Amino acid sequence: MNAVAITAPLPWHDSVVRNLSSAWQQQRWPHALLIHGAEGLGKRQLARWVAQAVLCDRNTAGDLSACGLCASCALFNAGTHPDYREVSPEEDKQQISVDQIRDACANLALTSYRSGFKVVIVDPAHLMTLAASNGLLKTLEEPSSRTLLILLTSRPAALLATIRSRCQQIAIRAPAERDALAWLARAAAAPVSAEILKFANGAPLRALALAEGHYATLWGELVAALEALFTRRADVTQLAKQWAGDALSDRLLCVDHWLMQRISAALSQTDEFVTGALLPTDAPALNISRMFVCLDRVRELQAALTRTALQRELALESVLLTILETFAPRIRQ
Secondary structure (H helix, E strand, C coil), X not given: CCCCCCCCCCHHHHHHHHHHHXXXXXXXXXXXXXXXXXXXXXXXXXXXXXXXXXXXXXXXCCCCCCCCCCHHHHHHHHCCCCCEEEECCCCCCCXXXXXXXXXXXXXXXXXXXXXXXXXXXXXXXXXXXXXXXHHHHHHHHCCCCCEEEEEEECCHHHCCHHHHHCCEEEECCCCCHHHHHHHHHHHCCCCCCHHHHHHCCCCHHHHHHHHHXXXXXXXXXXXXXXXXXXXXXXXXXXXXXXXXXXXXXXXXXXXXXXXXXXXXXXXXXXXXXXXXXXXXXXXXCCCHHHHHHHHHHHHXXXXXXXXXXXXXXXXXXXXXXXXXXXXXXXXXX
């Protein structure tokens, strides 16, 4: 296991931390947590903090916290704690296998090496195969004492209902825009605009990654590519081939955001997402229903990216063709 860097929970985790601390103090601690919320809200950071706090040698019936100084905390931060595991898709794999889950569950059933809790984090839980999910269910139905299983997901509905019902569910919500921007102002090396935060669906960690990554480059490429597509200087096959092999998930997020801008503008009868400039009177009306169809197709493809058998180029061609048929008559972006 690699070293694990732990920091305090993020500000928008405060209410969750209070509830968990209360449950710990009142000895109402669950054997399984299902932490769910959008990407970029720090679910893994919260789960690791909970895991370290539960494993901490100095944590008894008091506040749920990690001292950071005991032998258990040292092992945890070094990534060598014998009673802690993280389960994620293996390298070059897109799903969590039944063997991974069986191994983790077998480890949970063993006696703790340090006479305390044993903790397993599964992230993201919705990538478990059906066999893996069924294997996990057996452990949830008959948990060993002093064990904690933490499932993380941005798609709780994709989990078996029987798994969800056997976990204490914790929803992580995005902070208010003002609070998110204030946190970003402290955390980011350079200013992060409200526009990037909106593009990240209000998730501060996602906005931070975008601001420090290639958001501006991808957005510029998107606008140029759609202009070329709408004016017939590029075709869907050419664009699909280019996008399918390079940052497709992030490109689809850009397309999603671009579509949301157009839908918002159409609903408010404006032509510009930010300034609200009025539409020219001779501009052809767009079919809003068709725009929502485009958005649905983009999100369906985004959700399908984890499928090993997905033919990305063909699926992307179909989505781009739908967008072309919807927007090309107007040739605006």
